[in-house]
Amino acid sequence: MTEPFSLQIDDTVFTGLEAGEGIPVVFLHAGVCDRRMWENQIEAVAAAGFWGIAYDRRGFGDTSSPDEGFSHLEDLEAVLEALDVHAAVFVGASSGGALAIDFALANPERVAGLVLVGTSISGARVPRLPPEIMTIANAMEAVEESGDLDAINAVDAHAWLDGPLSESGRVSGEIRALFQTMNGNILRKPQLTREDKPQSAVHAVGEIGAPTLLVAGDRDFPHIVNRHDDLSEEMENAFAVVIEGTAHLPSLERPDLFNPLLLEFLAMLTGQDDHES
Template sequence: MPHPFTLDIDGVTFAGLEAGEGVPVVFLHAGVCDSRMWQSQIEAVAAAGYWGVAYDRRGFGQTVSPDESFSHLEDLEAVLEALGIHAAVVVGASRGGALAIDFALASPERVAGLVLVGTSVTGAKAPHFPPDVMRIVNAMEAVEESGDIDAINAVEAHAWLDGPLSESGRVKGDVRTLFHAMNGAILRKPQLTREEPGESAVDEVGGIGAPTLLVAGDLDFPHIIHRHDDLSEDIENAFAAVIEGTAHLPSLERPDLFNPLLLEFLDALIGDETNPD
């Protein structure tokens, strides 16, 4: 099981999970989750001879921060420094994927490889939604205005966990319970109002030189699937996979399908240098 840790850095207490030893694999969570979304992946990479690390960004999970000016990219750099990690394979989902891209562009020498799952890209234009998807977007906006946290959580679970065009409640059991716990904690946290926006990466992704694994679920929002396709063409050393029957969080929904992809990528990237057995 992953072990919890905390890091006190300049008045912020970052919380996270880690397990294993060896080449670091750093996991960056989605904007509707926290580090707990990666528990299965941390266990899998630790068992394979790597060091799996995930932390809660400001505004998420167990991390505690004052409402002050901050940058998620600078926070990532500070967390890695505190953990003694110079270079790593970086795995990011959704907004965590956008942060992984930002880090790869800012510090390419520190990124041995990238895994981007249903990724966002900093500076991307607002998407144009087809009418059938627009209905769920309108529902999300309406319930957000109501301020009813439980209702917001339910609608966001439909959109991001089930998929916007899927039946509400498609994903059941422990995965749904964990999603509600993670997203509910985010919705109940005090808002941080002074985040410094990152520089647009939309026109820079072609400069990523690190080997990159792109993963998307075929039930995700159409614009995210299209972005996945575009990135597979824009990033020279990219490998793309679609996990059928999953939505925005395929690593959480189907770790039995995602984890082998991740481990195969790591083995191809790092190879026998780290795992001589």
């Protein structure tokens, strides 16, 4: 079972979940989720003999902060220091993957491995989208301009959970309810206006030497799936896996398929038997 924690760092209170002990595995959530997207994975790595950790970044989940100048990278470094974590394996989804990349570039000696899920990259150019995807993107933009938070949440669930070209409602039940709870909370939070944007990592990713597992869902936006193929060539110790039948959040949608990949990767990094607890 996961246990909640909170850390007060200056005027910000970061909330998180943890379980287990041993080598730290730090989970960084997507921009439409919070720490809760990783609860299944935290329990899985804890059972395999690792220390699973996830926290809510500013503007997400239950973390509370004033509208002040901040950097997600500096926040991550501060959270790790507060937890007395020097080095770890970092698992990041979407914008959490971009943060993991930024951390690996700034602190290569502290990264034992990376797992990047549907990752974005700081400084990446706006992609050229095919016509069928542009239709979805235009609809998302129109709904956002309307200011109807429930409608925005519904469209976000279609795009990111179901997949942009999938039938709306493809993913249902508890997973959809959790997604809409997490994303709805984000949409209703006060906007933070003073983030220090990270430097572009687009041309530096090839400098990362840490072993890296790249995971994408085949129902995700095509440019995101293609990015994983490109990264597998740019990063010398990376390999890419596509989980069929999933979209942008395969770890949330199909933990039964994602978790074995994660545990196998951790076992490879550490030499530990992933069946030991």
